Amino acid sequence: MAVITVDKLCKRYxxxxxxxxxDVDFIVxxxxxxxxxxxxGCGKSTVxxxxxxxxxxxxxxxxxxxxxxxxxxAKARDIAMVFQSYxxxxxMTVFDNLAFGLRRRDVGRTEIDRRVHAxxxxxxxxxxxxxxxxxxxxxxxxxxxxxxxIVRDPKVFLFDEPLxxxxxxxxxxxxxxxxxxxxxxxxxxxxxxxxxxEAMTMGDRICIMNQGEVVQIGRPLExxxxxxxxxxxxxxGNPPMNLLKGRLDAKDGVAVAHFAGSVIVLPKRAASSLVxxxxxxxxxxxxxxxxxxxxxxxxxxxxARSPARVVAVEPLGAETLLVVALDVxxxxxxARIGRDTALRNGDRFDIAIDTTAIHLFDPxxxxxxx
Amino acid sequence: xxxxMRLGFAQLRRLPLVLFVVxxxxxxxxxxxxxxxMSLRTTAEIFKNPYGVPSPVHWEKFADAWTKSNxxxxxxxxxxxxxxxxxxxxxxxxxxxxxxxxxxxxxxRFVRFLILSGLVLPPQLLILALFQILLDLDLYNTLTGLVxxxxxxxxxxxxxxxxxxxxxxxxxxxxxxxxxxxxDFEIFWRVTMPIGAPAIFTTVTLNxxxxxxxxxxxxVLLTDDAKRTLPLxxxxxTGSHQLxxxxxxxxxxxxxxxxxxxxxxxxxxxIKGMTAGAVR
Numbered sequence: 001m002a003v004i005t006v007d008k009l010c011k012r013y014x015x016x017x018x019x020x021x022x023d024v025d026f027i028v029x030x031x032x033x034x035x036x037x038x039x040x041g042c043g044k045s046t047v048x049x050x051x052x053x054x055x056x057x058x059x060x061x062x063x064x065x066x067x068x069x070x071x072x073x074a075k076a077r078d079i080a081m082v083f084q085s086y087x088x089x090x091x092m093t094v095f096d097n098l099a100f101g102l103r104r105r106d107v108g109r110t111e112i113d114r115r116v117h118a119x120x121x122x123x124x125x126x127x128x129x130x131x132x133x134x135x136x137x138x139x140x141x142x143x144x145x146x147x148x149x150i151v152r153d154p155k156v157f158l159f160d161e162p163l164x165x166x167x168x169x170x171x172x173x174x175x176x177x178x179x180x181x182x183x184x185x186x187x188x189x190x191x192x193x194x195x196x197x198e199a200m201t202m203g204d205r206i207c208i209m210n211q212g213e214v215v216q217i218g219r220p221l222e223x224x225x226x227x228x229x230x231x232x233x234x235x236x237g238n239p240p241m242n243l244l245k246g247r248l249d250a251k252d253g254v255a256v257a258h259f260a261g262s263v264i265v266l267p268k269r270a271a272s273s274l275v276x277x278x279x280x281x282x283x284x285x286x287x288x289x290x291x292x293x294x295x296x297x298x299x300x301x302x303x304a305r306s307p308a309r310v311v312a313v314e315p316l317g318a319e320t321l322l323v324v325a326l327d328v329x330x331x332x333x334x335a336r337i338g339r340d341t342a343l344r345n346g347d348r349f350d351i352a353i354d355t356t357a358i359h360l361f362d363p364x365x366x367x368x369x370x
Numbered sequence: 371x372x373x374x375m376r377l378g379f380a381q382l383r384r385l386p387l388v389l390f391v392v393x394x395x396x397x398x399x400x401x402x403x404x405x406x407x408m409s410l411r412t413t414a415e416i417f418k419n420p421y422g423v424p425s426p427v428h429w430e431k432f433a434d435a436w437t438k439s440n441x442x443x444x445x446x447x448x449x450x451x452x453x454x455x456x457x458x459x460x461x462x463x464x465x466x467x468x469x470x471x472x473x474x475x476x477x478x479r480f481v482r483f484l485i486l487s488g489l490v491l492p493p494q495l496l497i498l499a500l501f502q503i504l505l506d507l508d509l510y511n512t513l514t515g516l517v518x519x520x521x522x523x524x525x526x527x528x529x530x531x532x533x534x535x536x537x538x539x540x541x542x543x544x545x546x547x548x549x550x551x552x553x554d555f556e557i558f559w560r561v562t563m564p565i566g567a568p569a570i571f572t573t574v575t576l577n578x579x580x581x582x583x584x585x586x587x588x589x590v591l592l593t594d595d596a597k598r599t600l601p602l603x604x605x606x607x608t609g610s611h612q613l614x615x616x617x618x619x620x621x622x623x624x625x626x627x628x629x630x631x632x633x634x635x636x637x638x639x640x641i642k643g644m645t646a647g648a649v650r
Binding site: 049052053054074075079080081083084085086087089090091100101104105148152 | 540542543545546547548549550551552556561564565567
């Protein structure tokens, strides 16, 4: 049982003018798997290290189960951490690596033996206990690193990009393995990554950070569907959301958006909040999967069409990415369409836009208009 | 036919390299072999024919050098001074290197500069000051005094080699040990030392070889015959009016034996330490 509360957490380094971490707030519920997601250098690892006790806190607090731990040394916080480089001791066997933390905590030899073997069986390391790290594959090393955290049976797990050193195929299997283990063990976990796929698939909630600040916290699909600003809109999703200039207007008492040569009637639910943007420029966001070569199959979806020219075709096997240039503007869009498309570079067609799926952002603040 | 020609051309291209290796071996190994042959011959035989092979072989010269010429005392003096100095310089140097490589503290750069500046100071510059200091401390003409001087003068090189290696040990290993509850000293002892073993072997070997052959400090700071180290002992056979070349050669062979043994034991670890990249 552990609830982690991070309150107004700040980190400032002497050598830097801007703070590395600024007023970060979030609460991780008991047994929750929270993912800190953001680009390199956004401060997510610094937050994790401050929670771990490896980095002094400039201001703000970190609490575990209501107790502020700012002054508590790392070893007394009952936290286990899995590092990006796995941090396996090269001179020790797998067994000794797993037992290293327990030995310091005066756990009896029999108990160490029991816990290490239980973790080894759980993680498929039973046959490798006598090997040294250099004789293990990347995936096996990663499992040893995870095992070292598991055997300690801590209150909190912290993961600092633990899959980033694995190749793509191994990353998928290890990711699934990690999710399985976390669900079985149920320990409160914070996981740092810059990989949005990891964040989307692993996190109960994700906390997106940029330039040392929290930008948005929510369930993965919630965040994906309702990005709070253009940064989240672009960062989450691959290819990223298309952002275009547009203009809002009112027509017959209904909000409409002008862009790409089309007039799009916006959903009624948003009408009231859009009033103050009538007659003003906005940023219009469209995810690549909401663009179609022809009208989407099944059900009447409000569709806008805009003449466009194919600039590039990227067949990925399961799907095809099209880069298209709109005729009415210089904007280029990326569309994710079916793998069977016959479109080629230079072809012209009317690209179809699902108008129910568009996002609006304030160009001044880059915040979403809802 | 074409393959044979290609093979011949490849061998021809390698010829300069082979010649260089042969020449280098002759230049460096030749004198050693010459001294080795002289160590088994008497001085009279050597003067008669300097480059002759030992016939008969005078093995008894080694026993004579050891027993009659005080060589055993010189040997044990050398062994005591060098083993203690190398042990101390390794422990102190590795601790200093660990701190400089691992911790950011106020004055870190200054301390590093101070220690590493020892690398550029020639021993001749220090000798007078050291002589006076040891005299004041009643350590002149003692093995303890020589040990202290050896430790002080070899800290710089030891820290220089070890710090470079220790700095490559990933920080994550230290963070992991901290989270596991280990103290700073335990981390040094259980993480830095074992992982840094190749570099430590390198410094042990280098310091041993250098100190075993050290002459300048020993000749100035030791005067009693009973306290002399091996390099001084060899001087015993040379005087202003006589030179016992045969016994000098025998003494040199005795002196070089520990070096050969040390190198045989640690050469692999030393090369590993010198060529090691990131510790992964």
